[in-house]
Amino acid sequence: MTEDEARAWLRAQFSVPRETWDRLERYVALLLHAAEEQNLIAESTKAHIWARHIVDSAQLLLLAEEAGEGGWVDLGSGAGLPGMVIACLGERSVLMVESRRKRIGFLEEVIGELDLRNASVFGGRVEVVPPQAAAVISARAYAPLPRLLESAVHIGDKNTLWVLPKGRNAEIELETARPAWQGAFHVERSVTDVESAIIVARGVEPVTRRARA
Numbered sequence: 512m513t514e515d516e517a518r519a520w521l522r523a524q525f526s527v528p529r530e531t532w533d534r535l536e537r538y539v540a541l542l543l544h545a546a547e548e549q550n551l552i553a554e555s556t557k558a559h560i561w562a563r564h565i566v567d568s569a570q571l572l573l574l575a576e577e578a579g580e581g582g583w584v585d586l587g588s589g590a591g592l593p594g595m596v597i598a599c600l601g602e603r604s605v606l607m608v609e610s611r612r613k614r615i616g617f618l619e620e621v622i623g624e625l626d627l628r629n630a631s632v633f634g635g636r637v638e639v640v641p642p643q644a645a646a647v648i649s650a651r652a653y654a655p656l657p658r659l660l661e662s663a664v665h666i667g668d669k670n671t672l673w674v675l676p677k678g679r680n681a682e683i684e685l686e687t688a689r690p691a692w693q694g695a696f697h698v699e700r701s702v703t704d705v706e707s708a709i710i711v712a713r714g715v716e717p718v719t720r721r722a723r724a
């Protein structure tokens with residue numbers, strides 16, 4: 512997907528006001544600027560930021576259309592991928608969880624600059640986010656699936672929709688997690704790279720919890 516194709520895809524998928532596009536453009540500019548000083552995105556992806564990062568994040572909104580009412584929690588947001596893109600394009604409240612101080616600072620700065628009222632940051636580890644029933648949980652390049660679920664199961668409930676971009680290892684990670692985790696898992700292809708995939712899951716819980724019930 513070229514950068515032009517990425518922008519065209521976004522316009523075709525999301526009919527949002529001019530103000531939203533301006534926010535997204537501003538976020539990209541802030542991200543590229545901050546990436547000069549912090550290692551926020553891989554150097555090789557800077558020239559392809561719309562396809563590799565913005566569309567890659569935005570596609571999760573389409574996969575989450577069936578989620579129930581409630582907030583979206585993004586684990587290990589880093590520079591705000593996908594959390595900031597979701598907050599720009601969608602209407603849900605988005606909580607971005609990030610433990611590294613400089614990245615927390617960047618996320619807070621972007622929220623202020625863009626006046627993004629539906630976005631907030633939890634500056635700390637996923638493991639200590641207060642228990643809640645998020646409608647959607649996302650995590651991109653945060654942790655291998657078993658550790659990801661272990662660290663965040665308290666943030667969701669049986670209705671939570673998990674949308675987890677997993678690159679080329681989605682099936683392998685799913686097989687690794689299956690002995691310890693049950694729920695309705697499936698794999699969706701990424702629109703940005705035919706070999707990449709996104710794990711989508713609902714009703715996720717440890718095997719032992721249901722077995723004990």
Ligand SMILES: C[S@@+](CC[C@H](N)C(=O)[O-])C[C@H]1O[C@@H](n2cnc3c(N)ncnc32)[C@H](O)[C@@H]1O
Binds near residue numbers: 588610635
């Ligand atoms: C590889 S980066 C990916 C960032 C972003 N999601 C992306 O796709 O570009 C992983 C991020 O997760 C954060 N992280 C890792 N473990 C964490 C934890 N237990 N709690 C909160 N943040 C964590 C790291 O600080 C880092 O910013």
